[in-house]
Amino acid sequence: MSEFLQQVLNGLVVGSMYALIALGYTMVYGILQIINFAHGEVMMIGAMVTLSAINLLIGAGVHLPGPLMVLAGVVMAIPVTMVLGFLIERIAYRPLRNAPRLAPLITAIGISILLQQVAVLVWKSNPRSFPEVLLQHPIEVFGASITGVQIAIIMLALSIMSGLLWLVEKTKLGRAMRAVSMNPSVATLMGVDTNRVISLTFVIGSALAAIAGVMWAANYGLANPTMGFTPGLKAFTAAVLGGIGNVWGAMVGGLLLGLIESLGAGYLVPSEYRDVFAFLVLVMVLILRPSGLLGERVAERA
Amino acid sequence: MTLTRVGVLAAVLALTACSKQGAETAANSTATSLTVKIGHVAPITGDQGHLGKDNENGAQLAVDDLNVEGITIGGKKITFELMKEDDQHDPKQAPIVAQRFVDAQVVGVIGHLNSGTTIPASAIYHAAGIPQISPSATNPVFTQQGFNTAFRVIANDVAQGAALAKFVAETMKAKKVAIVDDQSAYGKGLADEFEKAAKLNGVEIIAREAGDDKTTDFTAILTKIKSKKPDVVFFGGMDAQAGPLAQQMKKLGLTAKVIGGDGFQTPEFIKLAGDNAEGQYASQPGTPKDKMPGYAEFDKKYRARFNLEIQNYAAFTYDAVRVMVAAMQKADSTEPAKYLPMLANTDYNGVTGNIKFDAKGDLLNGAVTVYHVVSGQWESVATIAAPSAVQ
Numbered sequence: 001m002s003e004f005l006q007q008v009l010n011g012l013v014v015g016s017m018y019a020l021i022a023l024g025y026t027m028v029y030g031i032l033q034i035i036n037f038a039h040g041e042v043m044m045i046g047a048m049v050t051l052s053a054i055n056l057l058i059g060a061g062v063h064l065p066g067p068l069m070v071l072a073g074v075v076m077a078i079p080v081t082m083v084l085g086f087l088i089e090r091i092a093y094r095p096l097r098n099a100p101r102l103a104p105l106i107t108a109i110g111i112s113i114l115l116q117q118v119a120v121l122v123w124k125s126n127p128r129s130f131p132e133v134l135l136q137h138p139i140e141v142f143g144a145s146i147t148g149v150q151i152a153i154i155m156l157a158l159s160i161m162s163g164l165l166w167l168v169e170k171t172k173l174g175r176a177m178r179a180v181s182m183n184p185s186v187a188t189l190m191g192v193d194t195n196r197v198i199s200l201t202f203v204i205g206s207a208l209a210a211i212a213g214v215m216w217a218a219n220y221g222l223a224n225p226t227m228g229f230t231p232g233l234k235a236f237t238a239a240v241l242g243g244i245g246n247v248w249g250a251m252v253g254g255l256l257l258g259l260i261e262s263l264g265a266g267y268l269v270p271s272e273y274r275d276v277f278a279f280l281v282l283v284m285v286l287i288l289r290p291s292g293l294l295g296e297r298v299a300e301r302a
Numbered sequence: 303m304t305l306t307r308v309g310v311l312a313a314v315l316a317l318t319a320c321s322k323q324g325a326e327t328a329a330n331s332t333a334t335s336l337t338v339k340i341g342h343v344a345p346i347t348g349d350q351g352h353l354g355k356d357n358e359n360g361a362q363l364a365v366d367d368l369n370v371e372g373i374t375i376g377g378k379k380i381t382f383e384l385m386k387e388d389d390q391h392d393p394k395q396a397p398i399v400a401q402r403f404v405d406a407q408v409v410g411v412i413g414h415l416n417s418g419t420t421i422p423a424s425a426i427y428h429a430a431g432i433p434q435i436s437p438s439a440t441n442p443v444f445t446q447q448g449f450n451t452a453f454r455v456i457a458n459d460v461a462q463g464a465a466l467a468k469f470v471a472e473t474m475k476a477k478k479v480a481i482v483d484d485q486s487a488y489g490k491g492l493a494d495e496f497e498k499a500a501k502l503n504g505v506e507i508i509a510r511e512a513g514d515d516k517t518t519d520f521t522a523i524l525t526k527i528k529s530k531k532p533d534v535v536f537f538g539g540m541d542a543q544a545g546p547l548a549q550q551m552k553k554l555g556l557t558a559k560v561i562g563g564d565g566f567q568t569p570e571f572i573k574l575a576g577d578n579a580e581g582q583y584a585s586q587p588g589t590p591k592d593k594m595p596g597y598a599e600f601d602k603k604y605r606a607r608f609n610l611e612i613q614n615y616a617a618f619t620y621d622a623v624r625v626m627v628a629a630m631q632k633a634d635s636t637e638p639a640k641y642l643p644m645l646a647n648t649d650y651n652g653v654t655g656n657i658k659f660d661a662k663g664d665l666l667n668g669a670v671t672v673y674h675v676v677s678g679q680w681e682s683v684a685t686i687a688a689p690s691a692v693q
Contacts (some may be wrong), residue, residue: 002530006554010521079467127542129573136577145555220518220546222574231517265522272485272521273511 002143007266009141013150013219015258017047020212021235022242022250023164025207030181030245031201034101038088039209040232041115042081044225046210047217048123049077054131066133068154070218077210084115085206086199094195119225127224128219150278151214160208161251166245167204177201181245182256234278241282243295252294335379338622338636341367341403341412343396343423346388352613354415357437359384359608359617361412364623366607372625376634389423391416400426408432408654409636410626412619417488419442424452431638433645435626437618440564440587441491445662449640455622455657456615457587457630457668459488462563463476463495465670465686466536466585470561471503473672473684474583477532478559480509482523482547484539489515493538508532513543520547521554526636528556531593535559541566542544544584545574552578567673567680583674583683588618589655590671590682596653 021043028036050073057064057072064072091109138145168174177199179187188194216231217223234257242253260281265274285293342361344354373380385408387399396419401584403411404426411427411434414420420439427434428449436444442460445452458464470476479500483493490512492649497507508530511523524547529536535551537544537559544566551560560575560582567584575582591597600617604610629645630636651659658666669687673680 003525005449007522007524010519010525014514014521044326065481113404126570127574129576130547132576136553138551138555140555141607145553147553150553187352216518221549221576222518222542223544226516227518262525270511271523271526272514274513 003266005142006144009144009146009150010209010254010266011259011262013146013153013258014261015238015255016154017080017212017215017219017231017254018210018235018238018257019251019254020157020160020241022239022254023161023247024209025239025241026244026247026250027177027201027205029239029248031184031198032104032176033245034091034093034104036093036205037232037236038092038111038115038204039205039230040086040226040230040235041112041119042088042206043209043213043216043231044119044223044228045084045115046077046081046206047213047223047227048109048119048128048225049080050074050210050214050268051128051130051217051223052123053077054133058133059133064263066135069131073089074211074214077214078207079207085152085202086211088206089199089202092146093221094129094198094211114186116225116228123225126226127298130221130223134218149218156215157209160211163245164204164208173197173200180257184282237278237282240292241283241285243289243292246292246294249292249294253292256293304603318392334377335381335526336636337383339383339385339406340626341385341387341406341408341410341411341413341501343387343399343403343419343617344387344415344425345391345409345419346382346386348675349388350391350415352390353615354388355640356610356613356616357619358384359604359610360619363604363607363616363619364627368624368627373631375636377629380636381482383660387413389419390416391419393418393422394414394473395419396423397424397426403427404430404432408421409641410434412437412622412626413423415440415615417444420444421447422648424449425446427451431642433623433626433629433638433642437622438615441487442495448665450642450646453659453663455618455625455652455654455665457670458664459492459563460495461664461668462585462587462670463497464493464499466496466561466563467499467503467505468674468686469583469672469684470500470534470536471587474559474561476505478506478508478532479534479536480527480531481507481536481538482511482520482527483537484511484517484543486539488517488565489538489540491538492565493536496536496538502557513539518546520550522680523555524550524556528554532558537562537566539565541568541574544621545571545576545579548575548578548582561585561672569680572675572678572680574692579675579678581674581676583672584680585670585672587614587668589669589685593616593682593685594654595651600653617653620651621654621657624652625650644662 007278024039053073053076092111093104096103110187136147176192180197184194238253238257261278264277265271269277344357359523389396389399396538398422398580408507415438420436430452433451440459442458483489509527548560564586567586567609630641633641633644653675660666669685670683671685673682
């Protein structure tokens with residue numbers, strides 16, 4: 001029983017991070033119908049900047065309690081990724097807004113490689129350890145262990161997701177986003193500044209990616225320039241699983257993928273087939289529900 | 303028309319130049335001195351450049367020493383020249399470099415540094431009949447291809463796996479071991495060898511799990527392993543995975559010790575494993591450097607010559623060059639075909655210890671040293687002579 005609970009907790013921790021990253025994919029897809037493959041790299045940049053910022057603070061002799069140090073680091077990293085997200089949209093996607101769908105996909109991959117290589121130049125390619133500012137003592141809960149960082153990851157992810165839901169459902173900006181997502185030209189005619197809404201979508205998604213990146217680095221104790229690739233791919237899978245373009249879908253898909261991986265490797269298949277199993281579930285879901293678990297729009301827009 | 307004439311003229315000139323050069327070489331060989339080229343190759347540029355340059359320096363030091371000592375072979379005074387190449391630890395680049403050596407008619411090659419480059423290049427050296435000694439490639443395949451030109455002066459992963467298994471069974475007295483690997487040629491290869499040897503030593507393998515060489519989340523695997531209560535977790539892979547693995551073990555309350563090979567016997571592992579680095583084990587082929595017979599003196603010489611600290615394999619590279627030249631001396635010839643049989647029968651006391659080869663070209667009785675982390679530093683705990691029968 002305690003083993004099962006442990007596997008569920010493992011799944012929830014990694015699933016919350018997938019969900020946060022998946023939100024970035026799904027928001028951009030919902031509005032532009034493009035897949036922002038550079039999103040995983042934005043997450044990596046967020047983690048690397050935070051790491052550098054914390055080390056800078058330690059170097060400058062600043063002594064704050066651990067969580068405050070990390071917070072200070074994140075506060076410095078978020079604006080960097082926001083600017084990055086803004087620039088990616090301006091440089092790689094906006095000029096191609098009316099180009100065939102394949103063109104922005106190629107620029108996305110290009111930007112992704114570019115960011116990774118720039119990160120190698122700046123931070124070198126060997127992994128960096130996360131500064132030991134957070135206590136990682138496990139707490140026993142019904143025979144399963146969880147650390148303070150992991151509890152924080154789950155709580156923080158849930159509150160950020162609720163915040164985003166509120167933003168999309170209740171605010172003026174959210175209404176504008178939904179309008180652009182339904183029909184950009186009509187939204188423009190109704191007085192919505194489409195370009196501004198799209199820019200803001202990228203900026204918000206990138207901020208979430210930075211937070212997810214820091215969670216990832218803090219939980220696994222390391223960060224490197226290639227760290228964005230795998231979580232990026234998994235989060236994209238999660239977004240598709242939940243129904244890409246749907247904010248609820250990204251959250252459900254992320255948590256579900258985390259659980260599938262953890263329980264799959266724990267009970268159902270040999271651990272080397274963990275990813276195979278996760279993708280198998282994805283294929284089955286897509287066969288039965290081509291638009292994902294919570295996806296609604298099946299018909300392609302003309 | 304004019305072009306063709308120029309072309310013909312150039313060809314004629316080139317021919318003249320060639321024959322002139324040929325005459326010079328002939329003159330040289332009848333004279334009392336001869337220059338002989340030995341090739342050295344390692345990744346000199348890129349992220350392993352520091353290791354490659356270290357090997358190259360070791361080889362250069364050996365060549366310099368030999369030239370100062372003055373070697374006479376076949377009645378001629380030999381001047382050795384090191385031809386230095388860079389394979390960028392790229393398996394595709396390795397055969398190109400190998401062909402360059404063959405074309406330059408080197409009498410022997412010291413290299414490559416990595417198993418991934420050593421193995422593809424070895425076929426080219428074998429076809430050309432040029433002896434090759436790797437100072438650092440540990441993958442068993444290198445010497446299992448049936449090439450009589452392939453040698454290494456370092457214990458291979460069969461020996462490393464066997465030594466680790468012996469240590470786990472006899473020193474750690476572990477009964478139940480879980481094995482995790484990264485599915486890479488190195489990691490899985492070493493884990494397989496360890497598993498075989500551990501079973502022979504009466505250790506029960508209670509789980510065999512795997513991530514890949516990019517995995518950072520081992521929690522699902524470790525949770526599964528924890529329920530089987532292992533005494534030791536063996537990891538076949540590199541430090542970037544071993545670090546998080548050790549950290550996650552602590553978070554899950556899994557108190558078993560971690561042990562593995564040279565892939566994470568690095569300072570990097572200690573940083574990445576954080577507060578669970580202390581007391582973990584990893585091995586490295588060779589005896590501890592402070593116990594190698596000529597190491598202190600070599601270290602001093604190296605520092606004086608290059609004003610650098612030794613990274614890893616410089617002493618092995620130094621020995622590789624000396625072993626090769628010793629075989630030439632014994633055969634009284636620098637011709638590969640003539641000194642190759644002598645190289646196979648090497649019995650040489652080098653900086654790193656005694657060097658003899660078995661029938662396949664592996665180091666005979668190669669030692670493996672197990673280290674553990676004590677107050678944030680790797681310290682040697684035991685040196686295990688690998689039983690050659692296992693190879």
